[in-house]
Amino acid sequence: MKKLNDFPFSHALVLGLAKSGTAAAKVLLANDKKVRVNDRNATKEDEVVMQLQALGAEVIVGEHPLEVLDDIEIIVKNPGIPYENPIIVEAERRNIPIITEIEIAYSLVEGSIIGITGSNGKTTTTTLVTEMLEKSNQPVKVAGNIGIVAIDAAQSLKKEETLVLELSSFQLLGINKFRPKIAVLLNIFEAHLDYHKTMEHYVQAKCNIFKQQTSDDYLVYNADDPVITDAVRHAKALLIPFSTKRNLENGAWIDDExxxxxxxxxxxxxxxxxxxxxxxxxxxxxxxAAKLDGATNEGIRKVLTTFSGVKHRLQYIDTIDGRLFYNDSKATNLLATQKALTAFKQPTILLAGGLDRGNEFTDLLPYLSSVKAMVLFGQTKGKLQELGHQAGIETMELVENVDEAVKKAYAISNAGDVILLSPSCASWDQYRTFEERGDMFIQAVHKLV
Incomplete structure (x- = not known):
């Protein structure tokens, strides 16, 4: 197992297990650090708990007692644990550093890192960069918020390999030294305010991706996003803009051809x-990002002439009796659904709904011109029904879940219609993850055949 670089702490608290916490605890133990693990939802009988205890960790489960902070020098926090958690509040009062596992992964990496973040499009862009490098015969690994724990990828990463990381704002809040050779900032709009509380804090979290960069590094940024163009004025890295609206001598752009x-x-x-x-x-x-890391035009072309989407992100599923089915379960906010709706000119049946975070949906109104019907589920179905009334959509159906939504949408559809799952809401009122919600959609579509 690789040794940590520049990690001057001898006693760490890993707060929250899951994949990232377990990986962090194992690395710390292998580096002769004293490790205490605390997870309120775990039990003493869990396999991972017994495994970590056998490796020498002190594991406290079932509660979050403040005593877990005694003698602790640093906390490795699960990204999903909010900063209002009493343990975190007390740790900040005691000036105990709080990091996420991304920071530990960085301490294991000898080669280059491409870090990618944004409110939307992270997974698609991360996948594209990785495949462009692969098709250009460049050595590369992918990890982060895309499903593979960054620490696990960093463990086996060779010096000549590039590590491509998809990074959430939750992960980026917990970094101090993390410095990607290439940072990518796609877009920033209002999201996750139940976690970050203010837009200012959310923007700051996203911009942490370039905080430690120097003039030897690159920052790829969206020159069409005013929030981003304002934020990157403070960056030290070499700025590489991209734009769909104008020519750029120093970045990526398009014309009509x-x-x-x-x-x-x-x-x-x-x-x-x-x-x-x-x-x-x-x-x-x-x-x-790929060109900066050595991708060839031929490698890029091989990807873009075949890549039709990432699972759950405007993913084409099937055409049944002339109806086109698309799975956009990753659309957990308004902007994602707005962008999904602009992708189609055909009559569209929109399947939407989910966790009620207190927001309204009126910003969707200008994007509903092609929507002929809405099939709604989850906590927000009433709000979305009201939106449909405002848009003058005559056909609206309320159902219990995604499986019923697919059946209802098919029943009211015609040949040539697009049936689009783009919930505009998080999944947690009914499903553990957006992936689980999307998988239900896929299964329901296949049952129609």
């Missing part, structure tokens, strides 16, 4: 198979 990087034609725009105007932004960001 071509995708460019700086003054070089990369490939023809009409060869791209990924649908959605918003995905052009993701593509430009990916082209810039």
């Amino acid at each position: 071509w995708i460019y990087f700086k003054d070089e034609k990369v490939m023809k725009l009409n060869e791209v198979v990924l649908v959605g105007d918003h995905n052009i932004e993701n593509i430009l960001a990916a082209v810039a």
Whole structure:
């Protein structure tokens, strides 16, 4: 197991297990650190608890007693645990540093890191960058918020390999030294305010991705996003903009025919198979990051002429009796659904609803012109029904879950319609994850055949 670089702490508290906490605890123990693990939802009989105890960790489960902070020098926090947690509040009062496992992963990496964040498009862009490098015969691994724990990828990463990381604002709050060679900032809009409380705090979390960069590094950023263009004025890295609206001599851009990087034609725009105007932004960001890390135009072209989407992100599922089914379960906020709706000109049946975070949906109104019907579920179905009334949509159906929504949508559809799952809400009122919700949609579609 690799040794940690520049980690001057001897006693760590790992707060929250799951995959990232377990990986962090194992690395710390292997580096002869004293480790205490605390997870309120775990039990003494859990396999991972017994495993960590056998490795020498002190494990406290079933509660969050303040005593877990005694003699602790640093906390490795699960990204999902809010900062209002009493343990975190007390730790901050005691000036105990709080990090996420991304910081530990960074201490294990010898090669280059590409870090990618944004309110939307992270997974698509991360996947594109990784595949562009692979198709260009560049050694690469992918991890982070995309499902593979960064520490696990860092453990086996060779010096010549690039680590591509998808990073959430939750993860970026817990970094101090993390410094990607290439940072990518896709977009920033109002999201996760139940966690961050204010837009200012959310923006600061996202901008942590370039906080430690120097003039030897690159920052790929969305030149069409005013929040981002304001924020990157303070960056020390070399700025590499991307834009769908204007020519850029020093970045990635498009005209009516071509995708460019700086003054070089990369490939023809009409060869791209990924649908959605918003995905052009993701593509430009990916082209810039990949080119900076050695990708070839041919490698990029191989990806963009075949890549049709990431699972649960405007993913084409099937065409049944002339109806086109798309799974956009990852659309957990308004902007994601707005972008999904702009991808289609055909009559669309929108399947939406989920966790009620207290927000309204009126910002969707201008995007509903092609929506002929709505099938609604979850805590927000009443709010979305009211939105449908405001938009003049005559056909609206209220159902209990995604499985019923697919059956109802198919029953009221015609050949040529798009049936789109784009919930505009988090899944946690009914499903553990957006992936689980999307999988139910896929299964329900396949049952129609």
